[in-house]
Amino acid sequence: MPPDHSLDRPLLGYIKGSNLAVAVDAGSSSAHISLFYSELEKAGLPLPVLTVLTHSHWDHSFGLSAIHGLSIANCATYGHLVDDMNASREVLFHSYISEEYSFLRKEYPSPDSIIISLPDISFMDHLMIDAGGLAVELFQVPSPHTDDSTLVFIPSEGVLFIGDASSGEILSDKDLESGGRYEKSSLEAFISALKDIGAETVIHSHAEPVSAEEEISYLEGILAEF
Numbered sequence: 001m002p003p004d005h006s007l008d009r010p011l012l013g014y015i016k017g018s019n020l021a022v023a024v025d026a027g028s029s030s031a032h033i034s035l036f037y038s039e040l041e042k043a044g045l046p047l048p049v050l051t052v053l054t055h056s057h058w059d060h061s062f063g064l065s066a067i068h069g070l071s072i073a074n075c076a077t078y079g080h081l082v083d084d085m086n087a088s089r090e091v092l093f094h095s096y097i098s099e100e101y102s103f104l105r106k107e108y109p110s111p112d113s114i115i116i117s118l119p120d121i122s123f124m125d126h127l128m129i130d131a132g133g134l135a136v137e138l139f140q141v142p143s144p145h146t147d148d149s150t151l152v153f154i155p156s157e158g159v160l161f162i163g164d165a166s167s168g169e170i171l172s173d174k175d176l177e178s179g180g181r182y183e184k185s186s187l188e189a190f191i192s193a194l195k196d197i198g199a200e201t202v203i204h205s206h207a208e209p210v211s212a213e214e215e216i217s218y219l220e221g222i223l224a225e226f
């Protein structure tokens with residue numbers, strides 16, 4: 001399901017093997033997940049058995065309590081969600097990115113309406129899921145966006161879901177518009193991980209799919225500015 005820029009909702013991915021379906025990200029809220037599942041039902045597709053989180057940011061994880069089946073995240077994402085779970089909802093509601101960032105408040109009428117759940121399964125570094133005639137590989141990689149990025153790769157299709165991993169760090173509304181603040185070493189490490197994986201198509205959660213070549217050359221352009 002494509003991203004919805006009016007609510008800063010990321011895309012929700014769906015990967016179907018002959019045995020099970022895997023979703024990419026749990027979305028912003030139960031409303032976001034309900035919309036996704038109603039689209040799957042309309043298309044006659046089974047609900048996902050597994051949902052992989054690309055990272056802990058609210059728009060990718062706060063719908064977790066409403067998912068069907070089990071969820072998977074890397075250990076760092078799990079840790080960030082434990083922190084969010086233990087934080088006051090009032091603080092979370094008013095401090096996510098900045099006071100001016102209104103998308104969280106558009107999704108949730110009040111602090112109490114935010115429900116945070118923890119992933120059922122956690123992994124470190126790498127995990128392979130056999131979806132039935134279709135491999136789905138999860139890679140935990142360094143990223144300029146967060147310290148908890150998971151990339152979801154379907155080798156037979158050459159498709160790589162990267163979450164927000166190619167964006168810079170977002171600390172303000174300005175960063176959201178500019179694509180974020182980049183730090184050289186994490187950007188270098190991310191480009192190197194992208195090259196190692198060898199995908200053909202890269203899908204960023206808030207943008208249109210692009211070729212891996214285009215993505216790498218865009219990121220190398222940013223790197224050249226350091």
Ligand SMILES: [Fe+2]
Pocket residue numbers: 055057145164
């Ligand atoms: Fe993010």
